[in-house]
Amino acid sequence: MDYKNATGHIYDIQGYAVHDGPGIRTTVYTKGCPLSCLWCHSPESQRHEFEVGYLQIKCLGADVCQDACINACPVGALSRNEPVQALDGSGAIQKAKIDREKCTGCLKCAKACITKALYATGWDTTVDEVYDRVIKDRGFFQNDGGITISGGEAMAQFEFTLNLAKRLKDSGIHICLDTTGFTPEKQFEEILPFIDLFLYDIKHMDSAMHKNLTGVGNELILSNARFLAEHGGALQIRVPVIPKLTDKESNLRSTAEFCASLGDAVKLVQLLPYHKTGRMKYERLGWRYKLTNVEPPEEAFMLKTLEMFQNHGLNAQLY
Ligand code: SF4
Ligand code: SF4
Structure with a gap:
């Protein structure tokens, strides 16, 4: 296959990742994101330009x-x-x-x-350079491990992400795409044949709240999730549980209902409890961290929420 040697902005490549999809993986982090979630733990990923x-x-x-x-x-x-x-x-x-x-x-x-x-906070690279780097880790990808293309929002650099996925797919590597879902549907249609599993965030079911929390409404995100589910995509849905922001019972219940409505396409739902590990990164960039009064949710609450997702027939786990 002929690959364009597309260029991209990335800010990290991490080997031996065990939280970015199944098995042991190498994760490529692209820079730039159309969302700006209040709890973002990778603020260096948000802007396309290097800082x-x-x-x-x-x-x-x-x-x-x-x-x-x-x-x-x-x-x-x-x-x-x-x-x-x-x-x-x-x-x-x-x-x-x-x-x-x-x-x-x-x-x-x-x-x-x-x-x-x-x-x-990052560097320019090409599909060839990233491929040459990540292929060295191939020996670790036993069973269902592989490469995860993450961000930021990897689809914001569509040519780069598409060509990287094509190149990896031709080498028989399992590919996850970690996405906010906020990208035109036709781009998902184009990349779908090259992605084995979409790691897909559902952050809030109310569009106005979603906009307050992330900067964008949720209509495109929800419709793209349905599009992928109806066209053979496999989804691992991730639900951030942020006290006072996303943890209302009504929101979590309608998130579970939405996930269940996607049917067999949903392989796993992961509940992500809020954590504070990204705070120091804001200081390094000279940014203000806005969620200073938020604490991680109680374990008992997470377990109760997990049970509620499982009661919707979903394969769900705590992250
Ligand atoms: S502090 Fe800012 S303007 Fe000065 S050299 Fe560094 S990046 Fe350039
Ligand atoms: S003063 Fe500190 S930050 Fe500046 S060049 Fe020296 S070591 Fe680096």
Whole structure:
């Protein structure tokens, strides 16, 4: 088969992933997403453009690198911060400080920073490069493992994702596509023959609430789920359970009813309890984390919700 050597923006490739579909997988994370969920634990995935992240703990101090990042910045967005004690007890150091208002995202500081305290949130790549990287993991894909193309929203870079899926499929690799479902139906129609399992999020059944929580309504997402189910797609549906936002009994019940209405196409429903692990990533980007008052749901509530999904005849589990 002839593959276009489509280019894409990605921000990570992780081997030995055990939560991104069946078996042991390698996950390719594409950058850019049309949604901006309040609980997003990968804020670096949201924008298509690369940004500069700052992991302050890796900064050795401007004396050590002789102001490398500060000198590289063309707009004066970097400066020395207030002195702090070095962790190794060697005295006071001045770490870098970013003025995000001034930063234009040119990434010159990331190239200059030897410790990668300042870093670009992704890189340009091609289908060939990703294929060459992930195929090395093939020995781990026993049974039903394989590759998961995730995001962000992988369908937002449709040519890249389609051509990557085609190339992997020709090599006989099991492919999962992790998607928000927010993409034109005709793109799902085109990619469907190359995807073994769609990891598909249903975040809220009320469209106005869905828009408040994610930035977009849910009509396209629900109709695409039905389209895939009616055209031979296999779905693993994922339902985020976020206290005060998605955990009303009425919403969870109508989510279960919707999943059940898709019939045999739904192989598994996973309930995803809210967790806080993404919070630190917001700091690295200079973004504000909005769900500071939300705590993970109680285990008893998750078990009760699980039972309710199972009572709808669904193969359901806690994530
Ligand atoms: S990415 Fe921002 S902080 Fe870094 S060099 Fe460019 S403008 Fe300066
Ligand atoms: S961020 Fe990197 S280049 Fe800038 S002061 Fe720290 S170690 Fe040096």
